[in-house]
Amino acid sequence: MGQIIQYIQSYLDSDLTPGAAGNMFWALVYIMLVFVGLSVAVIAMNWLERKILAHMQVRLGPMRVGPHGLLQPIADAIKLLLKEDIMPAEADGLIFWVAPFVVVLAAFTVFVVVPFGPTHAITDMNIGILFMLGVSSLSVLGIVMAGWASNSHYPLIGALRSSAQMVSYEVAMGLAVVSAILMTSLNAEGTGTLSMIGIVQAQQAQHEWFIFKFFPLGLIAFFIFAVAMVAETNRAPFDLAEAESELTAGFHTEYSGFRWSLFFLAEYSAMIAVSSIAVTLWLGGWLRPFPNLLSNSTWDLVFSLFPGITFLFFAAICFYNAARMPKHPLFRIQTVGLAGFGIVLGLIGVILFIPAVSIRAQDIFWFAAKVAGFMYMYIWYRGTFPRYRFDQLMQMGWKVLLPMGLGVLVLTASVALLQEKLWHP
């Protein structure tokens, strides 16, 4: 037993990602962990989106399946899997069949390079950010394939719209990313990096998140990315491709059951993926907040308590709601279930207080917390904004975001040059 722990510890304390170390077994473990974590995140996101949106809209959301609808996503998944898988008679069978898998693969593959911590990534690629942008742009192909193979008008228009939209916003997105990459080169050697881990380490070394770098240039670049990433994932207010009131459901109109759920899965994991890019590039990835201001060891200790406190807080919410449950025999199972869920969360919270665990887990916690912030923004947008029209969307992409991106890029480069030449000759 001790040997096993030692063995695992030797992996945990390695300062390389499993991919970089060439450790196939450990890389496989990481892939499994990321896959499971992502699936759980998508399920949680499904529930949270419905609940949060419902509370924004003065209603309750799912309440019946499980306490406070906690089991609703699982019930939905079962429903989707049991549904009949319909293929239109005139559809192109092979492409219709492959398209959802292309989208899902593209959405999941990007997580290969997402750094959840200095060593917590499946691998650290030299071209990490380029890889992420490239692979996530492959999901356009799946969407186009789905729309074309359905052999129907609405999906075709939806596919044309969403591919045009994604290709256009990729340009603005790329420019914003380049201006962040430019900031990584502001070090003694003057060489930047495209590696995701390298980008966060550059922020660590410069003691500044790139969102605050060269204020307000970093902020503007971040803003461009934040807008483009919503458009890139086809979410409100840029959800024209799936505009329910216009095109019924866009490119996945003809899909049902399992394959439709694949599109759903891909949409949510793509949202998490682009949010992770934003977090890595501008919000310091796994770094905790206020690294400069509150930098002594006491503060380190305080911040290392956050993961545990968060989970205990969730547990407390569960217990509070369990106590508020109606005292009727019919609700007994729900009450016990909610309390049990709270106990599990509380136990996780308690485990996270153990120093050995919290030191290793806090990177992942901060990363996840930042991504969760973005996820909340997604839901908030959806509850607040009407939908753009297609020409307005294109105007926004090409006439607003693209010039802004170019301007920020040029300005960032000039400021960086000036800084190098004037202030640190």
Next chain:
Amino acid sequence: MQSMLHITTLHYLVLGAALFLLGVIGVLTRRNVVIVLMSIELILNAVNLNLVAFSRTWGGVHGQVFAIFVITDAAAEAAVGLGILIAFFRNKETVNIDEVNLLKW
């Protein structure tokens, strides 16, 4: 057998040559303009493969830089070619390359 398992530059060149030939066959025999354009992409990719393989052999990055230039050219070629194709289709209502027999319409 040993030469099969030890991948040398020649392996990449043979692969490139095979792709090049496929592209040439496509360009010379197909009637559909879209597929002809795609065959041209195949040819350009075969060239790229050779360039990158050479760059690996001699340990520099000149070949890779050229590959990037070739990709740029391919993008320009695809844009112009497809633009011509759309104009052609609008006038002739066909995508058959045999029917491109006028210099002007």
Next chain:
Amino acid sequence: MAPVATPFFFYLLSGIMLIGGILVITRKNPVHSALALIVTLLAQASIYLMLYAPFVAGVQIILYAGGIMVLFLFVIMLVSIDRSVKERQFNSQWIVGMIAATALGGLFIAVFMKGKNIFPEHALPVIENDNTQKVATMLYGQYMFAFEIASLLLLVAIIGAVVMAKKRI
């Protein structure tokens, strides 16, 4: 990140590429051809990775698979393909074409047989980690002029494509 099991992956990827290439030139439906081409391009990107050229691989994925091929698919969807699928697929001079291609293949074989000894037995060792930096230095240093010309070419291509594809100017 050193490539592992190089021969296996080389043969796997080249198999995929060749099959993809054959599908590109034999399919009736251009959409199927385009998808086969995308598979070929992605396999080629992996081969670039094996050749220690990660930046080119990334560019290949973003530009080729994510950009150019989407353009192709877009155009295929715009032009109606129903008619061309039903028509004869190969043109009348296909025999001549095959003969020319065979001759070209023969030429390749002859050249390879003759010149295979000029390559060093083992490739020179390269450090992969600064590949992107090296490409960048080269692109914005030695090949600056070519780079500018390429950007000019792209500009001309954009204008040309817009002018040709627009219905009324």
Next chain:
Amino acid sequence: MADQNSSLSHLDLETPEKPFLDANELVINMGPQHPATHGVLRVILRLDGEKVLGLECVIGYLHRGVEKIGEHRTYTMFNPYVDRMDYVAAVSNGLGYCETVEKLLNVEAPPRAQYVRVILTELNRIASHQLWLGTHALDIGAITPLFYTFRDREEILKIYEKYCGARLTTHAFRIGGLQYETYAGFEKDVTNFLDFFRPKIDEYEELLTTNRIWVERTKNVGNISAQDCIALGVTGPVLRASGVKWDLRKAQPYANYKNFDFDIPIGQNGDTYDRYLVRMGEMRQSVRIVQQAINGLPEGPIMAKVPKVMKPAVGEVYHSIEAPKGELGYFIVSDGSTQPYRVRVRPPSFVNLQALDVMCRGQLVADVIAVIGTLDIVLGEVDR
């Protein structure tokens, strides 16, 4: 795609001979099963890319022959049927019908009945506009206002339920007045609702009026000039948004409206945004009217002297009221028997729908959705 029926259409909406790109024309069928056509409206769109070249409405999927039914029912028996036409503004329909028959019979409802009628009708106008706002915003992609408006509309429906037992198709009025006296606490309920509702209008406006995307989506969309409106017979908020100050409550006052002080909100551009503002203004004015009516609610009888068996004299009458959607007119011909010889309804939605083609030409597909929403049609009334 277009079917055989559409070959009769003036737009020549057959499938274009040339495929998609060369002609760049596409004929798309929107509805009758479509989330944004407010029921079973079917619109055949002829598109150039995303631009609308013309469109054709195909209606009749909800035709129930209400007018024909009227010829086989006595005057009293027909009263509940009219509620089913514009089911989101059932009270207005009833008011129009009752007033028309009263005009035919030469009776007038007593003042208390008139006041209660005004209160319920104006509440109904608010409810109808709320439903319009929610669905219109939903069409444009803002999902939240729908739930806000439904929450507040519920309060109105509760008042109806307490008053007459029904929430939607109320059958609140009788020919000659009211059947039911107001329940105890009616005034208090209505006053409470008004106090509750005033800040809610601001809440809706806060969500939408200055929302950039909302303004971009609605400004200069579906413009229609005053001349076109008048030529097409368009009435109601659509007409007023084009700058014509025409409201039957002021122009030919009925049901005591001359006793109330209220303004007619009008717009200038006749675009979707102005129509939105006009309807928001109308809700505020309705609140004002209801407040005045509840303050001045007189005591007295609620039913005029009406014969048990109605046999109006031979003749015909046309009477129209300002329903939430526009001029709702009834034309009733009496042959002296207990049943009308002919009932003809002039439904505002039906007439307003004619303007859809004018408003959508040259706009984009997404605007068609916005324009259908802004016309505020109810298919029950269009098809009758």
